[in-house]
Amino acid sequence: MSKKVPFALFCAGLTVILAFPILGLNLEHKGTSLVVTGADNWTLIGVLVAALIVFVTQLLKSQIKATYQAVKPNFGGLIQRLPGEDKRKLISKLVLIALIIAALVLPFFTSRQWPDIATLVLIYVILGLGLNVVVGLAGLLDLGYVAFYAVGAYSYALLSQYFGWSFWACLPIGTLLAATFGLLLGFPVLRLRGDYLAIVTLGFGEIIRILLNNFTSITGGPNGIGNIPKPSLPFIQFEPNFEIVWLEFGRRATDGGVPFHKFFDLPYDSSLKVIVLYLIALALAVITILIIQRLIRMPVGRAWEALREDEIACRSLGLNRTAIKLSAFTIGASFAGFAGSLFAARQGFINPESFIFWESVIILAIVVLGGMGSQIGVMIAAAIVVLLQELTAEFDEYRLLAFGAIMVLMMIWKPQGLLPMKRPHIKLKQE
Amino acid sequence: MLKVDNLTMRFGGLIAVDNVSLTVGEREIVSIIGPNGAGKTTVFNCISGFYKPTDGAIEFKQMAIHGLPDFKISRLGMVRTFQHVRLFNSMTVIENLLVAQHRRVNTNLLSGLFKSPSYRKKEAEAMDRAAYWLKKVDLLPVANRSAGNLAYGQQRRLEIARCMVTEPKLLMLDEPAAGLNPKETKDLDDLIVSLKMDFDVSILLIEHDMSLVMGISDRIYVINQGAPLAQGTPQEIKDNPDVIKAYLGEE
Numbered sequence: 001m002s003k004k005v006p007f008a009l010f011c012a013g014l015t016v017i018l019a020f021p022i023l024g025l026n027l028e029h030k031g032t033s034l035v036v037t038g039a040d041n042w043t044l045i046g047v048l049v050a051a052l053i054v055f056v057t058q059l060l061k062s063q064i065k066a067t068y069q070a071v072k073p074n075f076g077g078l079i080q081r082l083p084g085e086d087k088r089k090l091i092s093k094l095v096l097i098a099l100i101i102a103a104l105v106l107p108f109f110t111s112r113q114w115p116d117i118a119t120l121v122l123i124y125v126i127l128g129l130g131l132n133v134v135v136g137l138a139g140l141l142d143l144g145y146v147a148f149y150a151v152g153a154y155s156y157a158l159l160s161q162y163f164g165w166s167f168w169a170c171l172p173i174g175t176l177l178a179a180t181f182g183l184l185l186g187f188p189v190l191r192l193r194g195d196y197l198a199i200v201t202l203g204f205g206e207i208i209r210i211l212l213n214n215f216t217s218i219t220g221g222p223n224g225i226g227n228i229p230k231p232s233l234p235f236i237q238f239e240p241n242f243e244i245v246w247l248e249f250g251r252r253a254t255d256g257g258v259p260f261h262k263f264f265d266l267p268y269d270s271s272l273k274v275i276v277l278y279l280i281a282l283a284l285a286v287i288t289i290l291i292i293q294r295l296i297r298m299p300v301g302r303a304w305e306a307l308r309e310d311e312i313a314c315r316s317l318g319l320n321r322t323a324i325k326l327s328a329f330t331i332g333a334s335f336a337g338f339a340g341s342l343f344a345a346r347q348g349f350i351n352p353e354s355f356i357f358w359e360s361v362i363i364l365a366i367v368v369l370g371g372m373g374s375q376i377g378v379m380i381a382a383a384i385v386v387l388l389q390e391l392t393a394e395f396d397e398y399r400l401l402a403f404g405a406i407m408v409l410m411m412i413w414k415p416q417g418l419l420p421m422k423r424p425h426i427k428l429k430q431e
Numbered sequence: 432m433l434k435v436d437n438l439t440m441r442f443g444g445l446i447a448v449d450n451v452s453l454t455v456g457e458r459e460i461v462s463i464i465g466p467n468g469a470g471k472t473t474v475f476n477c478i479s480g481f482y483k484p485t486d487g488a489i490e491f492k493q494m495a496i497h498g499l500p501d502f503k504i505s506r507l508g509m510v511r512t513f514q515h516v517r518l519f520n521s522m523t524v525i526e527n528l529l530v531a532q533h534r535r536v537n538t539n540l541l542s543g544l545f546k547s548p549s550y551r552k553k554e555a556e557a558m559d560r561a562a563y564w565l566k567k568v569d570l571l572p573v574a575n576r577s578a579g580n581l582a583y584g585q586q587r588r589l590e591i592a593r594c595m596v597t598e599p600k601l602l603m604l605d606e607p608a609a610g611l612n613p614k615e616t617k618d619l620d621d622l623i624v625s626l627k628m629d630f631d632v633s634i635l636l637i638e639h640d641m642s643l644v645m646g647i648s649d650r651i652y653v654i655n656q657g658a659p660l661a662q663g664t665p666q667e668i669k670d671n672p673d674v675i676k677a678y679l680g681e682e
Contacts, residue, residue: 291544298543299529299536306519306530313517316479317531317597318505428525428562428574 008058012051019047042238100286107278112271115278117390119346122281123339124382126288128366129375130335133292135364136373136421137301138328139308140190141198143360144205147185148178148333150355152340154212157225157350166246167231171341178337179330186329190322205360212352224351228344230273231280232257249273281342288335289375295331297424304328305423362389365403369410371417380418432457432633433478433509433601438487440473447473449657450487455601455633460623462636462644464668465654466677471637472514474654475605478635479511480504491601506534510594511603514637516586520579524570524589527578528561531593535560557596564592568622584615591622601633602626608640616643623647645669653677 023043028035038044057064107115127149134142152174159165159173189200212219219225232246246257249272253259261268295301303324307314311321344350366385370377388406392399410417433455440448448470455461463471477484480501489497496504505511519527529536536557537543542550565571568588573581578589587607594602604623608616620643626632638644644651645665653660653668655677661668668674 294544295540298540299533299538300540300543302522302526302530303533305522309519309521310517312481313513313519314530315481315501316505316511316513316517317533317593318502318510319530319533320502423521425523425575426526426529427523428558428565 004059004061008055011058012055015051015054016047019050020044023047100282103282104279107275112274115271115274116346117386119274119278119281119342120390121383121386122278122285123343123346124363124366124386125285125379126335126339126342127363128370128378128382129288129292130332130339131363132332132367132370132373132375132378133295133304133335134328134332135367136378137296137308138304138325138332140325140328141194142201142329142332143198143357143364144185144201144203144208145332145336145363146355146357146359147205147208148181148336149340149343149359149363150208150212150352151178151181152337153344153350153354154219154225154340155337156341156344157228158218160228161225167229167341167345171338174341175334175337178340179334182330182333183326186326186333190325190329202357202360205355205357209352209355209357212355220351222351222353224349224353226349228348228350230277230348231345233276235263249276277346281346284338284342288338289379292375297426300324300327302426365407369407369417371420373421373423374417374419377417377419377421432459432492433635434488434490435474435478436488436490438474438477438489439485440470440477440482441485447657448477448484448654451652451654451657451659453652453662455635458627458631458633459649460627460634460636460647462638462648462651463654464638464641464644464651465660468656469654470657471654472605473657475511475603475635475637479509479603505597508598508600509603510597510599510601512590512594512605512607514605514609516583516590518578518586518589518593521577523575524565524578524581525558525561525574527589527593528564528596529557531596532557532560534597560596564595567595568592569618584611587611587615587619588622595626595630595632599632601635603635605637606639607636608638608643616640619643620647 024038024047025036028037103118107118127145131142131145134140134145155174155177156167156170159170160167165173185201185204189197189204192200213221215221230249232248235245235247237243237245245263247260247263248257249260251259251268251270259268260266260272303314303319307319307321307324314321314324343354347354362385366381367378369385370379370381385403388402389399392402395402433453435451435453438448438451439446451470451474453461453463453474463474465471473482476482477487477497478489480496480499480503484497487497488495491504491507491509494507496507519530522530535553537547537550537553539550541547562571562574565574568591570581570585570589570592573585578586581589587610591602591604591607607623608619611619623634623636624647627634636644636648645668648665650662651665651668652662653671653674660677661671661674663671
């Protein structure tokens with residue numbers, strides 16, 4: 001302990017020495033010469049707080065480490081470790097980070113049409129990854145996936161229309177609601193297998209659509225719901241008084257927030273609202289990817305795989321197949337709800353026509369094209385399918401033809417999909 | 432520990448198992464033998480819950496278990512292997528053993544997503560238990576290979592290890608020596624005895640290899656055409672004229 005205090009003090013001092021000149025001193029033009037001025041008090045307080053945090057973490061480093069390190073029971077002198085990082089993992093991580101940075105910066109340099117299409121691609125990425133959990137990982141053929149997408153979209157649209165709730169409140173609600181629907185549907189039908197399951201889920205998808213179409217008093221029927229607000233972003237302001245301001249990106253505030261351009265005294269830029277939505281979609285897609293990557297490595301992911309391989313062996317080992325299938329179905333459905341809320345926010349207007357059976361087919365096609373179970377494959381396939389749909393809008397009548405041709409060619413050349421799944425294996429490290 | 436009373440299983444008009452009774456005590460090795468098609472595996476399927484028996488009672492640890500779903504029976508501490516090896520072929524050897532410990536690890540989604548300390552601890556324990564059993568059945572060098580690529584004898588041993596990581600009280604082995612060479616059969620013999628002596632496991636065994644059965648069994652039941660034919664110690668069975676007749680035919 002005695003040695004740690006000076007070291008922690010040293011680290012904290014270093015933080016101040018590094019941070020203060022960079023953040024706390026500004027160069028300003030005064031006429032022709034440069035003048036050094038001090039920054040405002042908040043910056044200085046920030047630097048001091050940072051130094052304090054460094055001091056405390058350095059002081060308690062070993063304790064923090066100890067709580068996070070797994071206790072290792074010792075069986076016969078064998079010491080094992082959980083799977084760790086190796087070089088390939090590092091490289092793929094770097095590539096991923098580069099991609100994310102590119103995705104963050106690029107929309108600011110393109111025309112406003114591109115971030116809009118990219119948002120749609122990201123919505124389909126989330127949908128594809130979600131369905132991938134059900135079809136690719138757990139091996140359950142779900143043809144009514146679009147129903148959960150509709151649940152997510154309508155829950156945001158209805159809650160915002162009737163109660164004026166914001167996107168950020170409705171996003172988790174839509175997700176949970178879709179998961180609940182998944183659970184309710186999954187419970188009776190998961191004892192069915194293969195083709196039978198596919199047909200029942202197909203029926204469920206149609207039921208939801210027809211229900212939305214006919215529940216005119218609430219959902220507006222075929223006329224749909226319009227004026228769904230775009231998501232706003234929170235901004236913490238300190239002056240004149242401390243409060244959280246919800247910034248909106250439209251020309252006028254509609255949702256009790258403040259328009260972004262007025263708040264910062266900037267000229268109004270109509271492409272900004274598209275870019276912000278794109279960035280939100282990007283964040284949600286990245287969250288989806290991270291969650292599913294963890295799921296694959298978790299016990300539940302192992303159980304999905306095992307259940308797909310040999311159901312009888314699973315049962316003999318005490319695995320409850322209904323519970324495991326249900327978890328896949330529910331988790332998949334919740335991602336559809338996630339994507340649905342985002343879709344409603346992007347469109348600003350939804351009606352049951354957006355959730356026809358054809359959508360389920362498209363999402364399934366994305367999973368199959370990408371390679372069942374493969375995450376990167378699904379992302380690439382989502383981009384291809386959406387771009388194909390958007391770019392060939394002029395040749396509407398030939399669109400299905402092109403789509404079918406691509407499918408046939410795929411099945412001939414790459415029956416496993418673009419990038420067949422390579423599951424990360426858990427390794428036993430031996431010493 | 433296990434008590435089966437008048438077990439009967441009908442498939443339509445066919446009586447596959449007819450009034451079979453048997454018991455397995457603590458730390459006992461009990462074998463079921465009989466000609467092909469005698470209904471031995473059907474008895475296994477009834478006990479482990481894969482079939483719902485038409486009639487009869489099955490008790491495990493003084494608890495009636497007939498009619499319970501198979502996964503619940505397995506959770507009570509009664510695990511089986513299969514006549515034809517059933518591994519998760521595309522998963523690695525170590526993953527096969529991790530799946531079997533699904534009930535022991537932390538399956539809470541949130542703690543898994545954030546790798547909470549308790550999740551890490553449970554995973555590490557599962558890894559250690561798996562490694563321990565891999566060492567025991569001599570598969571540690573192939574731990575990271577996919578199970579489908581193992582040699583047949585290794586697959587058989589992996590299946591037993593996969594049962595043992597669930598820490599059962601009763602292990603049911605369906606023809607574990609089928610397809611093994613004499614050396615592997617000898618190792619299996621030692622392994623089964625060690626399971627009984629060192630890990631307090633009772634074993635119910637179906638086997639055709641008579642030298643193995645006679646060598647390790649405490650008691651033997653003989654089934655012929657679904658019906659019980661004889662029971663007793665290995666020596667009694669060897670001398671029983673009915674058994675000789677069923678196996679070798681009449682003179």
